[in-house]
Structures are given as C-alpha cells and as structure tokens.
Amino acid sequence: MTDPLLISIVVPVYNEAEVVGRFHRRITAVMEDMPQFRFELLFVDDGSRDATLDQLLRLTAFDPRVRVIELSRNFGKEPALTAGIEEARGDAVIPIDVDLQDPPELIPELILQWQNGSDVVLAKRSDRSADSFLKRRTADLFYRIHNRIADSEIPEDVGDFRLMDRRVVQALRALPERRRFMKGLFAWVGFKTTTVEYARDPRAAGHTKFSGWKLWNFALEGITSFSTAPLRIWTYLGLTIAAAAFVYALFIVTRTLYYGVDLPGYASLLTVILFLGGVQLIGIGVIGEYVGRIHLESKQRPVYLVRNRYPKD
Ligand code: UDP
C-alpha cells in the first residue's frame, strides 16, 4: 500500500482577516469529504497589515494541515503565488483565492479530471456576472489582444484557480524569470490540459485589491512579458510612413515642375512634424518598457523574501 496522494492548496492572502476563518471552514469541509487524499493548506501571507497573520496562526495551532509562509512585505499576488508554488509539497497543487470567489466545492471535480490523466485542470468562469460590466469588457479585450500577439495562448476567463500535477509545478519552478506573470507562465509550460466550468461568486467579504490602474499595469505586464510584437510594429509603421513620404515627395516635385513653387503650407508642415514627433515618442516609450524589463530582470533580485514559516520546525 502506498501513501495516499498529497494535495497542496496554495492560498495567497493580503489583508483578508474577515474571510480567513470562513475560508478554512469551507475548504476543510470539502477536503475531508475525500479521505482517500491527504491535503495541506499553504497560506502565503503577503505582508498583510491587519489581523490576517494572527488569524492564520490561530489555525496552525489546532490544524496540523495548515502551513503559513509570512513574506517580509507586500510583494503582490504573483510573487505570493510563486512562493506558494515553490514551497508546496503536494502531488497536485491547487492555487485558490481566499475570498471564496473560487468555490472550493469545485475541487473534487478538478481532482477527478487529474485522476483521469490530465496534468492541468483549468477552472473556467462560465458566468462572470459577479464581476462588473467594465471589468468583463476590459478582460475580454486583454485576452483578445494578448492571444493575437503572444505565442502561448492564455485561455479566456481562467484565473489562477486550477489544479496542476507535480510535473507542471516542477516546470514552473524551473523558469528563471523574476517578473512573474503567472497566467502567462501557466500557459507557456503547456502540458495536457482539460477545463471544468463554474460560476464565479461575488467576494465573501472585504474588497478587491486590484484597482483599474493596477489591472491596466497588469495587462501591460502580461503583454510585454510574452510578446515582442509591440516592438516590431515600429518597423512596419516606419516603413509605411517612409513610403508615404516618398510618394508625397514625387507628387510635390511633379506639381512644382508644372505649376511652379507656392509658398503656403505652414499649417500642414507643423501638423506633420507634430504627428511624427508624437509617433516617435510612442515608439521610444514602447522600447523603454522593454528596456525597463531588462533592467529589472538583470538585477537578479529574488522574487520574494520570507520572514517566517509556521509551524516553526
Ligand atoms: N492578494 C495577494 N497580494 C496582493 C493582492 C491580492 O496575495 O497584493 C490575494 C488576495 O488576498 C486574494 C487574491 O490575491 O486571495 C485575489 O485578490 P482579489 O480578490 O483582491 O482580486 P480580484 O478577485 O478582485 O481580482
């Protein structure tokens, strides 16, 4: 008889004191229904400033399946998730949000698909009516643009909630980059994937950590991490403008030969100069975005720092 398989539930938490207890109750209820598996609950405290850590430590006091990794400050969800995935010991790893927007009740279904031979089981939000209209529209636009220009396609309406086999986790750990856009990395590693659908619930309590501006930057991060198309556009734009300028020059020369010189043209000249100046600045901005990424990547700083691990061993 071999040991039962271990499932790691990885939960990044940031200022979530209101929901931690409720989350623990719901997830343990689900997992205890499957006694054929062992499980661990791995919370990553992403520098919370409220009572979240105390709450988590209370859990470790009576539940030996709970482990807590306390990061040294708030690093953001992607580094927190990376920390959890690196420290998880399970044969399968399931990242999940603590706010109960990802229903724990879906986990048995994810595990079933995994047992049937899938390496990755995605949880797809078939119903996003819990998200605002604007969030759905912009998310839609992001997936469309990203998937057109990046090599590895990010499945639409799939968050970080999923099940990954040990080999997938191994592959993710081996990726050396420091700026970690997890959705993109998940998609990049590939493996045999199936999808399970669910309806996304509204947040159980507390509020979202992602404002519009943060999401916008997140989208830019995603696109610049996985595609160089924004850099390449400028070659084509430059060629097009140069060709247009050449045609226009021919037209001017011909017209001057027939009708002589006429001086007016100040307004059109200024418009062209300003327009091209603007285009060049945008081009430099895009290059800057990538140079910035090289700069940050070249420092080779760790993705996150751990302050403490509980229970202390
Ligand atoms: N989170 C985190 N670090 C952060 C922001 C968020 O660990 O800097 C966690 C948060 O506690 C939650 C998950 O990431 O478990 C998703 O956050 P949220 O619900 O705010 O995002 P939304 O569902 O609104 O996209």
Ligand code: MG
């Ligand atoms: Mg949420």
